[in-house]
Amino acid sequence: MSIAETPEEILARMSLAEKIGQLMMCEVYGTDPDRPHEGNGRRFGVPTAAEAVRALHLGSAIYFRWTDSFAEGPGALAGLSRRLQEIARQDSGTGMLIATDQEQGPSSRFGPPATLFPGAMALAAAGDPGLARRSAAITGAELMAVGINVDLAPDADVNVNPANPVIGVRSFGSDPGLVARMVAAQVSGYQDDAGVSACAKHFPGHGDTSTDSHTGLPVIEHDRSLWERVDAPPFRSAIEAGVDMVMTAHIRLPELEPDGQPATLSRRVLDGMLRTGLGFDGVIITDSLQMSGVRQDHDDPEIAVRALLAGADLILMPPDPLGARDAVTAAVTGGRLPPAELDAKVLRVLRLKARRGLLRGGSPIAAPDLSVVGSPAHREVADQVAAAAVTRVNEGAPLPGSLAGLRVLVCGWGEAQDGDLVALLAGRLRGFGAVVRGEQTGREPSAAAAAGLAVAARDQDLVVCLTHDVAAGSAQAELVGRLAESGTTTVAVSVGVPYDAAYLPAAVTQLAVYSLAPPAVDAVARVLAGQSRAEGALPVEMA
Template sequence: MAAGCAGSGAAEPAAGRAGTAPAASRPAESATATPARATDASASSRVDAVLAKMSVEEKVGQLFMPVLYGPAADTVSGENQARFGVGTPAKMIAKYRPGGVILFPWAQNVKNVRQVVALTNGLQAASPRIPLLVGADQENGLVSRLAPLVTKFPGASVIGSTGDPSLARRAAEATGAELRALGVNLDFAPVADVNINPRNPVIGPRAYGSDPKKVAPMVAAAVRGFHDAGIAATAKHFPGHGDTGVDSHTGLPVIRHSRAQWDRLDAPPFAAAIREDVDMIMSAHVVMPKLDPSGDPATLSKPILTGLLRQRLGFEGVVSTDALDMAGVRKKYGDGEVAVRAILAGADLLLMPPDYRKAHAAVLAAVESGRIPAERLDESVRRLLTLKAGRGILERAPAADPAEAERTLRSAEHRELASLISRKAR
């Protein structure tokens, strides 16, 4: 179930993002304050300093973003015990030191504003050495994991129908401000797919439209809006999920676009997002045989993630897998091997592995054996740390304030913006 797809469990040049001043030299900041930017050299130096002090186990931990169960960091849950061998989210973080976590209502993470603020603050307190990416799947519209706490903005297709990218930017900025107030620093949005197939069972109105020339500026504007709010943005689902007739939660879609068709139909919104320094791009569990004849989904495809995304489009930021518990990526390999192959293909962040301990052990063993070279591991960890530096959370995560969150979420200004978008929709 993708972190950004519509299932109950659900899913992109960015190196050298600037970070903030070292924690010792800046005042305490609220969760809604947009972090100041430092020089690229400063951010790179601080990233290298953190990386040099990390053990192999800590580096492997940074590659993972699991779901943790319960409404508080110290909530004892049978799910946590079964999946991680420890009872609470805080103990899981202390044991495995993951790079981040993703919040879902079905994991009992989202009850009310003050509870979410306490949860995100508690999760960050459990990771004092390297703060967490705290992600949410808040596309608005069909995929709105923080509803009904946040403003009910129209989905991407409605915004796209206005023909006004400035509204995409304003909606993303407002959404980002609300996420940041809750202690969430990464949104798995915007959707950069071009919904070419009207029978698409999984994208549909989650996309800004069916014309890449109109979708691309909307995606770019949304990335700018999230950045205006100090939130990391994720363009998804690369290399494109818009022409599928199969839901990758339950099957493995095959898209038969030629390379020329891909360049014309699928690539433009991702290229636009990259030009806006998008923090993260999420892979798709789709097979594109004209781009990679191996039969592997893009999540496990080096020709696609490294060849097309890194080398052809020049993306230097974080590549996240779509959720690894989805059927589309689990058909051919076991849950441990999938995690290893995703890293070898070019992914940096392993999202929601269904068997966390098996995936973690497999990646650690692959590093220790040399199958995943130490240099390859460091590449991914450096990208993740650079993202954190760029969003002001490498040395210290901002503390969310419950009173400020209650003022920010569903504010009159945000509700009026949502109404304006609906009125301008065609």
């Protein structure tokens, strides 16, 4: 086994092309880096991920479902990671940062058999930082088992805007202090307990927007004082906990960046507010450069250069990786990006790799223990989180206490990443002795469906309607209103943000579970059956 080089030694022997490769994190396609996949051809102009890594000297990769990384299960995923590490070490002498978004909740890539937890807002409703840490530790352990050593989590945004279309339940809530405590707990769980790098996002704060930065450029009107009170505390807490990475936001803040640049391209924001102001000396990674929010004013290769000039160390998913490489090369050779500044960025990345054991010379990569993925002990903790998160939003009618022999209509939103929530809940309620009719009505229930269910509700003892992102006057709100008019006790269960309650009749008993994950369905079934109590606390302010 060779002796590990130091980050400084590795930097000293790297070519310019190898250095630039360390500053790029790209999506790679397929479950075998040596097997052709059309996605690699589209993105890199070569058929395999292995050729892409070598061509760009890539130091980091990221997995998604749409890259087919997870398509063949944990064993194949672990093999993919192992082979990518071998290729990277052979190419540049360093291991790879391999990342995914496993925040839990709606932003999760690694599905069953991995343990699915309710996400951040559910953890905040449960109110236990220790439980938040355990959930991160378990998530991190399962990621490490398949060779993923970076989780682009936790979300450190403070969701103070109920109309936020991109954060919502990904945030721990609207109280900066609560969010800060939960973020710090999860950073410790990921990094100290599981050995996975955490990433606090999206700096300087994406919680007060009504625009999705995937499709547009949000404008946030926070001045410095408001930012310090609302947005900064969770990032400060993450930094104090030793977070390895902070991710930028594609947002415009006129009060903080008068030049109008999105935060990702603003030196005032990244170098000034984050690096100097908050004292962060770790790796700054951009949000995906494929998102519309950062592609408003410059071509794609120029965006990559400007992100590095602003203070970023890792550019995530440049739309044109070869063009980004060439543009950064020209910026360095032309004097626009000073070599010393480039080296400082590479050194931050290499030091992170050293902390995570990725610079161990030619030492063999250990075989994974896949038994931890979705283990009974891990699923038990997910159930514990879900049970603690169920929140009674209003008084409403008393819950039945027992379902034995009751006729129950279950309807409403059913769409989930890995199943039909209406069918799942109906099955759970049958397990408690109820006679259940289930009908998924989805995002936009028709007037005819609402009318038919309202009639059917009259012959039931209980109606349970799942809701998700209800708006005033929406078809979902109309459905719940019609069900309430039937005279049968109606329970509305929000499986997304709890703000649904503002648009539903006060007479309806309202519960919030903040999650589409199966444990949340199990938890609400137990509450309806009188087996447990809804003791969660709302982590957001309601209008």
